[in-house]
Amino acid sequence: MNLNATLFVQFVVFFIFVGVTMKFVWPPVMKALDERAQRIANGLAAADRGKAEMAAAEKRIAAELASTREESAKRIADAEKRAAAIIEEAKQNAAVEAARIVEAAKAEAEQQVTRAREELRGQVAALAVAGAEQILKREVNAAAHADLLNRLSTEL
Template identity: 90%
Template sequence: MNLNATLFAQFVVFFILVVFTMKFVWPPLMKALDERAERIANGLAAADRGKAEMAAAEKRIAAELAATRDESTKRIADAEKRAAAIIEEAKQQASVEAARIIEGAKADAEQQITRAREELRGQVATLAVAGAEQILKREVNAAAHADLLNRLSTEL
């Protein structure tokens, strides 16, 4: 066989292979590559959207945390003010109650002092009368009078 004919036959077979590949094999390969490129692009776009949504969510969370911190700080301050007011009110009530109790105790002490004085006056009067009776029953003797007065003073 001739070399030219062989080359020509190989060229024809190669041309048929190229035409067959371009007509039947190449379109499905290109279609698969295009679909894969589209899926990759969609995945990258979804990842970018997810990142943007995540950043927005983090901003919202940070804002809500700041608002919550502010609100909790405000509530704590209000609670501290209320506690201070309650403590101050309790102190005032305790002061008023203490003053009332002290006044009652002073009045009671005055009454007891008055009663004790009255009892002492009664006892002194009784002792004075008893001493006078004893002095009058005896004869008038200075030594005896002094002795009676000493006993009387020890009884008082």
């Protein structure tokens, strides 16, 4: 065997092998690699979109939390104002009720004073009749002298 012929045959077999590999093996391998690269690129793009959506969602959440806090602060302030108004209204109602009770007590006291005066007038009239009886040493008829006794009680 000749060394040159062996090398030449090995070159020819190598180029045939390379040609067959380039024609039949290389395209499916390259297609698989391209598909994989495309899937990786799509995955990275989806990850970027996910990050962007996540950042947008976080911003929306922060805005919603801020509006919720603001709304709850308004509600608390409104509730405090309403509580103060209710307390003030209760104080006013209590003051009105106290004034009404005081007026009723004053009216009752006036009535008692009036009754006491009437009783005292009656007692004074009875004492005056008794005194006049003692002075005159005779019995004075109270029914006959009622007009006189009434004038006397009004003067007292």
